[in-house]
Amino acid sequence: MSGRILDGETVVRLVVNGEERRAIAEPRLLLSDFLRHELGLTGTHVGCEQGVCGACTVRVDGRPVRSCLLFAVQADGCRVETVEGLAPGEELHPLQRAFQRHHALQCGYCTSGFLLASLDLLEREPDPDEATIRAHLAGNVCRCTGYQTIVAAVVAAAAELRGEARA
Amino acid sequence: MKPASFRYAAVETVDEAVALLAEHGDEAKVLAGGQSLVPLMNLRLAEPGLLVDVNRVAGLDGIAANGVVELGATARQADVERSPAVAAAAPLVVRGLQRVAYPTVRARGTIGGSIAHADPAAELPAVLLALGGEVVARGPGGERTIAADDLFRGYFTTALAPDELLVRVRVPAAAPGLRVGLDEVARKQGDFALAGAAVAVEVDEAGTCRSARVAVFGVADRPIRLAAAEQALVGRPLADAAARDEAAAAALALDTRGDGHASAEYRREAAAAMVRRALAQATDGGAR
Numbered sequence: 492m493s494g495r496i497l498d499g500e501t502v503v504r505l506v507v508n509g510e511e512r513r514a515i516a517e518p519r520l521l522l523s524d525f526l527r528h529e530l531g532l533t534g535t536h537v538g539c540e541q542g543v544c545g546a547c548t549v550r551v552d553g554r555p556v557r558s559c560l561l562f563a564v565q566a567d568g569c570r571v572e573t574v575e576g577l578a579p580g581e582e583l584h585p586l587q588r589a590f591q592r593h594h595a596l597q598c599g600y601c602t603s604g605f606l607l608a609s610l611d612l613l614e615r616e617p618d619p620d621e622a623t624i625r626a627h628l629a630g631n632v633c634r635c636t637g638y639q640t641i642v643a644a645v646v647a648a649a650a651e652l653r654g655e656a657r658a
Numbered sequence: 659m660k661p662a663s664f665r666y667a668a669v670e671t672v673d674e675a676v677a678l679l680a681e682h683g684d685e686a687k688v689l690a691g692g693q694s695l696v697p698l699m700n701l702r703l704a705e706p707g708l709l710v711d712v713n714r715v716a717g718l719d720g721i722a723a724n725g726v727v728e729l730g731a732t733a734r735q736a737d738v739e740r741s742p743a744v745a746a747a748a749p750l751v752v753r754g755l756q757r758v759a760y761p762t763v764r765a766r767g768t769i770g771g772s773i774a775h776a777d778p779a780a781e782l783p784a785v786l787l788a789l790g791g792e793v794v795a796r797g798p799g800g801e802r803t804i805a806a807d808d809l810f811r812g813y814f815t816t817a818l819a820p821d822e823l824l825v826r827v828r829v830p831a832a833a834p835g836l837r838v839g840l841d842e843v844a845r846k847q848g849d850f851a852l853a854g855a856a857v858a859v860e861v862d863e864a865g866t867c868r869s870a871r872v873a874v875f876g877v878a879d880r881p882i883r884l885a886a887a888e889q890a891l892v893g894r895p896l897a898d899a900a901a902r903d904e905a906a907a908a909a910l911a912l913d914t915r916g917d918g919h920a921s922a923e924y925r926r927e928a929a930a931a932m933v934r935r936a937l938a939q940a941t942d943g944g945a946r
Contacts, residue, residue, distance in 0.1 A: 495667070496665050496666070497665060497666045498665045518666035519664060521660070521661075521700075524660075540660075541701060542693060542696070542697045543697075545760070548762055554734075554736075555761075555762040555765050556762070556765065556766045557693075557766070559696075559700065560692050560693060561766070562666070562692075562696075564666055564668070565711060565713065608761075611762070611765075626761070626847065627762075629760050630759065630760025630761065630762045630848055631762075
């Protein structure tokens with residue numbers, strides 16, 4: 492794509508949850524809309540579309556990003572992880588199970604963003620204290636839970652992922 | 659909302675970026691981390707005709723600390739925040755970064771982007787000002803260096819020309835006598851500051867202030883230095899609370915404006931409190 496100006500549609504190729512995917516995008520198409528509308532991956536939710544709410548958080552090349560603040564063409568050739576890739580099979584990921592067990596969601600709109608942001612934290616810091624969890628999730632907004640149960644779920648999932656008690 | 663249509667170029671070299679900026683002038687905008695520009699585009703407050711994406715320019719994201727701390731324009735804020743070399747040589751940079759938005763924004767946001775965007779309430783421009791740093795810009799005629807004192811010109815406005823790309827940010831590595839501090843008031847963690855202060859004070863072995871740079875943010879059209887605060891400190895012991903209080907009081911004379919978020923009076927009082935707290939941090943030395 493380098494060396495020329497893209498004016499109009501192009502093919503974007505990326506690896507989503509380990510699977511090669513491709514679809515058409517014009518430059519202004521946000522990665523969030525590309526995932527949902529072009530690839531049918533509607534687990535990534537769109538809240539504010541201005542980078543404030545965190546609902547659309549995914550990981551691109553291992554980094555958490557707000558997919559509403561990245562154009563799909565920018566993710567060309569990248570590795571993308573969405574909530575659909577969290578559970579390896581029929582069984583939920585420990586984070587998902589902990590969210591369920593601790594009632595860390597009600598309407599569920601923000602949940603996929605919280606899960607991806609939490610996953611990023613726990614991969615870097617396997618045993619975070621509550622303040623660290625709250626600081627890391629400060630960019631994700633939940634209007635149902637009041638956050639207490641979300642923090643409790645992340646604490647429980649961290650313990651399970653460290654090989655301690657099952658969340 | 660969705661952004662308006664634009665043309666897009668993912669460049670691989672700085673020269674390519676500069677050539678495009680020179681050719682397309684005001685119509686073109688540089689896209690780095692996108693954490694400020696893309697929200698503005700989604701809200702249609704910005705409708706650039708051409709985005710010059712510099713994320714794939716190799717070597718533009720360097721992080722180095724050898725006597726001077728040199729940060730590439732596209733160095734991710736999260737990477738700089740976690741760099742032990744930067745923590746040792748420029749702790750005020752790390753302290754400022756910890757207050758920039760949220761960890762997931764800092765994972766993508768860049769050092770150069772935050773400074774070039776020049777939001778008057780942003781932390782990094784104030785940190786650059788407090789540390790007496792500079793930026794290196796590349797244009798069609800080559801590179802030039804712009805001191806922080808000359809960089810910020812007004813709301814979201816810098817001395818960078820439309821055909822210049824900010825390529826590096828430099829701050830001096832902290833000397834043993836440098837004491838720093840930063841604090842801010844925001845409605846919630848990660849919000850832009852209603853008022854904030856970043857300070858860098860050089861003390862001698864007796865603890866006397868040899869020089870001081872006191873920058874406040876969120877209270878004017880750009881981050882600004884408080885000359886009266888700096889004068890109140892120089893020649894007096896940093897441990898002298900009366901000197902620090904006098905410095906903080908300089909913020910009460912700020913010609914600031916109220917808006918929907920805070921009144922002018924609140925901003926002045928808050929700025930004074932933040933200067934006082936930042937200087938207290940500097941005095942404790944733990945923050946260095």
